[in-house]
Amino acid sequence: MIQGxxxxxxxxERLARLTSMEKIRLILDEVMAGNIVVLEKGLSPEESSRLIxxxxxxxxxxxxxxxxMETYPARSQGGGILSRLFGNKESPSRLTVIGPANQLKMxxxxxxxxxxWVSSR
Amino acid sequence: xxxxxxxRKRLSRFLRVFFKKKxxxxxxxxxxxxxxxxxxxxxxxDWTGDALGPVSEIPHETRRARRKEDVxxxxxxxxxxxxxxxxTPGVTTKIDYHEFTEYxxxxxxxxxxxxxxxxGVAEAMHWLRExxxxxxxxxxxxxxxxxxxxxxMVGIIESRNLPVVIVANKIDLPDAxxxxxxxxFPQHPVIAISGLEGKNVDExxxxxxxxxx
Numbered sequence: 001m002i003q004g005x006x007x008x009x010x011x012x013e014r015l016a017r018l019t020s021m022e023k024i025r026l027i028l029d030e031v032m033a034g035n036i037v038v039l040e041k042g043l044s045p046e047e048s049s050r051l052i053x054x055x056x057x058x059x060x061x062x063x064x065x066x067x068x069m070e071t072y073p074a075r076s077q078g079g080g081i082l083s084r085l086f087g088n089k090e091s092p093s094r095l096t097v098i099g100p101a102n103q104l105k106m107x108x109x110x111x112x113x114x115x116x117w118v119s120s121r
Numbered sequence: 122x123x124x125x126x127x128x129r130k131r132l133s134r135f136l137r138v139f140f141k142k143k144x145x146x147x148x149x150x151x152x153x154x155x156x157x158x159x160x161x162x163x164x165x166x167d168w169t170g171d172a173l174g175p176v177s178e179i180p181h182e183t184r185r186a187r188r189k190e191d192v193x194x195x196x197x198x199x200x201x202x203x204x205x206x207x208x209t210p211g212v213t214t215k216i217d218y219h220e221f222t223e224y225x226x227x228x229x230x231x232x233x234x235x236x237x238x239x240x241g242v243a244e245a246m247h248w249l250r251e252x253x254x255x256x257x258x259x260x261x262x263x264x265x266x267x268x269x270x271x272x273x274m275v276g277i278i279e280s281r282n283l284p285v286v287i288v289a290n291k292i293d294l295p296d297a298x299x300x301x302x303x304x305x306f307p308q309h310p311v312i313a314i315s316g317l318e319g320k321n322v323d324e325x326x327x328x329x330x331x332x333x334x
Contacts, residue, residue, distance in 0.1 A: 045273075045277040049250060053246045055215075056216070059239045067214045069269050069273075101214070
């Protein structure tokens with residue numbers, strides 16, 4: 001049998017149909033199964049926060065060691081007078097790749113380039 | 122500081138006084154081994170003579186959030202703030218107990234440390250969501266600031282509209298590059314310090330008074 005890694009690219013439209021918890025569960029289930037997930041549109045800050053928490057709950061000795069996740073830095077926001085008065089608005093999230101921490105390694109990351117290496121289990 | 126920022130701060134100060142808001146809780150956040158507890162200890166020692174927690178070269182030495190209440194920070198101009206300092210466990214998306222055995226820790230203790238560390242990260246995130254009014258985000262200035270956890274955490278902090286001061290720590294080390302951190306987060310003030318040697322911490326105290334007051 002050919003050895004390989006499953007790669008799931010999830011469209012923005014499909015993500016938009018999911019609730020936050022469904023998104024997080026989908027990501028964790030895929031990654032815990034050893035798959036790499038690429039989201040066309042990344043998670044919101046609130047979803048990222050929940051993902052970190054839920055990832056911590058799933059970590060086990062000699063089992064799941066957590067996730068490696070990469071996305072581009074947010075584009076800088078101009079912001080008008082109102083947004084400056086009332087604080088920063090949420091930045092649009094961008095293409096994001098997520099995989100098991102022991103299989104996905106970042107090689108190089110810049111503002112506009114992510115280079116990663118994936119190994120099979 | 123521009124006029125709008127000043128106006129926003131004055132309004133927030135007025136509302137705080139008017140509604141008798143509680144003291145601000147300032148969380149020290151950042152990835153593991155950025156020097157959070159070293160800075161927390163320095164702040165608490167400088168202004169109360171006390172200490173907050175042990176430090177170690179082994180990651181995840183701090184596995185529970187620790188709070189020091191009523192820390193008064195002042196400067197030579199007569200400005201001051203009273204805050205609670207919250208030292209938090211380092212935030213990460215992965216924890217493997219093998220990382221700790223490489224430091225000579227026995228497997229049983231390493232597994233326990235890893236379990237406590239996962240709980241600590243979740244606790245830190247919970248504090249940020251519920252109980253923190255401002256953030257000092259610590260970065261090791263010798264490392265790449267574009268690490269995903271930093272991008273995520275700064276995004277989370279911004280989405281909550283919390284005032285944040287970014288600290289480029291470990292400038293006593295030859296590879297330190299605070300300029301790289303400034304270019305990574307141009308939207309926030311960045312103060313370069315050595316928490317270990319105390320270099321430039323007065324500038325950080327002034328910025329804390331300005332931002333968290």
